[in-house]
Amino acid sequence: MSLLIVGSIALDTIETPFGKVKETLGGSAVYSSIAASYFIKPCIVAVVGEDFPKSYLSLLKRHNIDITGVEVANGKTFRWSGHYLYDLNSAQTIETQLNVFKSFNPKIPQQYKNIKNIFLANIDPELQYHVYKQMLQPEIVACDTMNYWIENKKTQLKRTLKIVDILLINETEARQLAEESNIIKAAKCIHKMGPKTIVIKRGEYGAICSYKDNIFIVPSYPVENVFDPTGAGDSFAGGFMGYVTKVGKFNNKILRKAIILGTVMGSFCVEKFGVKKISSITYEDILQRYKEIKKITHFENL
């Protein structure tokens, strides 16, 4: 089974209270595909510039990621720089250089068109829709989005949401999209826009999922040394969709396991700068942390 991931590849410059890295490998397609690669073979569609380091492409290939769909365009790679303050909860963007990402128009390679599971990472909802239209037999379509699209492309976003099965979204953005501060009510409102499954990411507070008449709530894994939260949400999505794709079917039980695995991947992500940690763990590490989350959330019947 494979998973198509469409998103960004970036060179990130990140500063946190614990250090700084310059032009390190980043972007939603990168974090999510590395996380997904522990479960299945991800195929990514993205764009880089001529300046993109070959070593970074090699890193992706080493992770069994199919990069046929990575276009090398004339110009410079997308760059983002941001910093985090002590609470590490939200990034302050210092600069965004779209570069080749500005005219990114994802073309799905012929050999990807039959892939059934798709993760449309956080890009323009028009492009997300455009990707969907190119697929021949999509079965599970997941997507992410952000405040910028909710504010500036709500109509287009709503069209995309109609064809989306699983929406992965930050809590603040879920509230913004639904125009409702109570998160349970917000989820109900978003269901009406299309997605049958809504996974609301709450950062250090974990995630809440609404699926049919089921609510599932999970805390984040308690990480003592959070170095860099960049990519945690994308790693969550990658682990989540990687597992869903691996299993090859979808129900309430599988959904819950996938959310825990998303949580696990997000927790590894923040422990080192960039992709350093999620690209150097083993499947055993993942299973171990899954068990730990089971332990820290367990309680008996009265």
Add this chain to the structure above:
Amino acid sequence: MSLLIVGSIALDTIETPFGKVKETLGGSAVYSSIAASYFIKPCIVAVVGEDFPKSYLSLLKRHNIDITGVEVANGKTFRWSGHYLYDLNSAQTIETQLNVFKSFNPKIPQQYKNIKNIFLANIDPELQYHVYKQMLQPEIVACDTMNYWIENKKTQLKRTLKIVDILLINETEARQLAEESNIIKAAKCIHKMGPKTIVIKRGEYGAICSYKDNIFIVPSYPVENVFDPTGAGDSFAGGFMGYVTKVGKFNNKILRKAIILGTVMGSFCVEKFGVKKISSITYEDILQRYKEIKKITHFENL
């Protein structure tokens, strides 16, 4: 088994986006004792003024709460008024009239002095210590505190913490007390101050507990209609200590069940103004919600 609760009795004026109530029954001793009363017979030590409505005392008595320790002092009852904005996460205090609470010096009635379990609700840490000293054979001492005491009476608070077994504290205040933003590290730091068990209340995000080498994390119960968050933390503490007292022993399993029951009581509390909801539920309602939390947090092994 009985539980001694020392705290405030207040007349609260509360405004939320959903309505307003004037001089309604409130205060930490009230919320926590009503919540605890579903498990054991609480005995409260507190002070009211001559103006305190008899109907409110009757309400407490109807809940099987021993009010022998409620002193009626010359003057007016403690009054608090506050309002909540749409996110309902934190109260804005409009006015605090300490009145008889200003010179409150809790005297423990003779027949209470042998009580083994004590909940020192959020009052001056000097008074909390003073209560402790009057007890003959305290076994489990729990306390709450707040930013005001951390800022203004840290030395006295630290003396109190040395004799405390269980600290129940808000997340922001835990960070402030430990001077550490990572909540796991903050808990470790607070353990060194005395309490072997730390229950950190995270409002709508639930609670995290650190006990020996165990971390336990639980979400809040997803309440769709939050009317008034006043007293949720005290209701949590009451449910928690009520159950611990009922069981009569303390270990990791009991602690976890107690935290779920605290969560349940907090979730009922916010559903109506003041004590309206927590004073009108049944034990069956509590058991039902306990089961629901079990359901919304359950996931299987991989």
